[in-house]
Amino acid sequence: MIALSNVSKAYQTIQAVNNVSLEVRAGEIFGLVGPDGAGKTTMMRILTGLLAPTSGTVSVMGSDKLETAREHIGYVPQKFSLYGDLTVLENIRLFGALYGQNKEQIEVLAEHILGFTKILPFKDRLADHLSGGMKQKLALAAGLMHQPRLFLLDEPTTGVDPVSRREFWQMLYNLNKEGTTIFVSTPYMDEAEFCTRIAFMHQGRIVSCDSPQGLRQRYPYKVLELRASDRNIKRHLADCPILDINSFGETYHLAVNNAGDAATRIRQALAAAGIAITGLEEIEPTLEDVFVVLANEVA
Numbered sequence: 001m002i003a004l005s006n007v008s009k010a011y012q013t014i015q016a017v018n019n020v021s022l023e024v025r026a027g028e029i030f031g032l033v034g035p036d037g038a039g040k041t042t043m044m045r046i047l048t049g050l051l052a053p054t055s056g057t058v059s060v061m062g063s064d065k066l067e068t069a070r071e072h073i074g075y076v077p078q079k080f081s082l083y084g085d086l087t088v089l090e091n092i093r094l095f096g097a098l099y100g101q102n103k104e105q106i107e108v109l110a111e112h113i114l115g116f117t118k119i120l121p122f123k124d125r126l127a128d129h130l131s132g133g134m135k136q137k138l139a140l141a142a143g144l145m146h147q148p149r150l151f152l153l154d155e156p157t158t159g160v161d162p163v164s165r166r167e168f169w170q171m172l173y174n175l176n177k178e179g180t181t182i183f184v185s186t187p188y189m190d191e192a193e194f195c196t197r198i199a200f201m202h203q204g205r206i207v208s209c210d211s212p213q214g215l216r217q218r219y220p221y222k223v224l225e226l227r228a229s230d231r232n233i234k235r236h237l238a239d240c241p242i243l244d245i246n247s248f249g250e251t252y253h254l255a256v257n258n259a260g261d262a263a264t265r266i267r268q269a270l271a272a273a274g275i276a277i278t279g280l281e282e283i284e285p286t287l288e289d290v291f292v293v294l295a296n297e298v299a
């Protein structure tokens with residue numbers, strides 16, 4: 001469906017995409033996952049043919065002529081331009097017309113897609129008056145008016161509340177079940193779990209590409225999840241056999257070689273500092289744990 005070979009893109013001195021090769025197969029939900037500035041948007045623009053790579057080859061749907069493939073590609077850019085002074089339905093009709101659908105097709109598709117994206121009850125609301133989550137659903141709906149076989153979405157859930165994010169992903173699943181291949185970028189590691197395969201992107205490079213389970217198996221350490229009564233625990237753990245400490249909200253994830261030994265030492269160190277432990281257990285590494293290790297390896 002997508003094949004990139006040694007693709008690079010530089011903006012003056014910034015190497016936004018650095019020698020990327022990857023393949024996406026038909027039927028996948030493929031996630032391009034990485035922090036802000038990793039190069040995700042640049043990759044998306046290259047895939048749509050909006051941006052030419054500095055070097056390397058790009059083939060989409062079996063063609064290196066992206067103008068031809070574009071007929072079958074839906075694209076929802078990061079900053080999707082909806083017309084705020086048009087209603088939901090008017091926006092949808094407009095995109096249908098832009099994609100060359102006739103009037104009857106537009107009405108049938110609009111009804112189906114607005115139903116599918118659960119925004120039919122809001123069809124007469126001005127786009128400007130929608131919540132952030134609903135705006136993203138409308139962007140998705142607009143992209144679907146193209147009836148794409150390949151759907152590219154650039155950070156579609158950034159800034160959207162957790163419930164809307166879940167609903168949005170459910171829609172991507174349903175769409176995928178109906179046969180659409182999905183290529184989606186996201187900075188949220190938890191969303192990477194929903195993909196069939198993931199490419200981790202860091203500073204323009206793909207640091208690893210595999211299924212979520214496959215990536216987890218590459219994690220070379222054990223992870224202890226720690227909750228404590230004090231937020232400033234790092235300095236008390238300086239003498240413990242810990243390779244790395246990362247905070248995740250209220251908890252810490254500690255990379256260790258030997259979970260049992262490390263846990264004993266951590267309990268002793270925090271007890272000596274008068275800090276109560278409210279939770280300490282070994283957990284499966286999250287994809288964020290994996291990303292941190294892989295990104296450090298290439299840094």
Ligand SMILES: Nc1ncnc2c1ncn2[C@@H]1O[C@H](COP(=O)(O)OP(=O)(O)OP(=O)(O)O)[C@@H](O)[C@H]1O
Binds near residue numbers: 016037038039042155
């Ligand atoms: N038009 C441009 N001119 C110069 N530098 C750019 C341009 N577009 C992007 N960059 C730089 O290229 C790098 C990759 O940016 P890109 O937008 O592709 O990343 P991203 O992963 O999508 O991040 P974000 O979510 O913040 O957009 C960044 O360092 C960015 O500052």
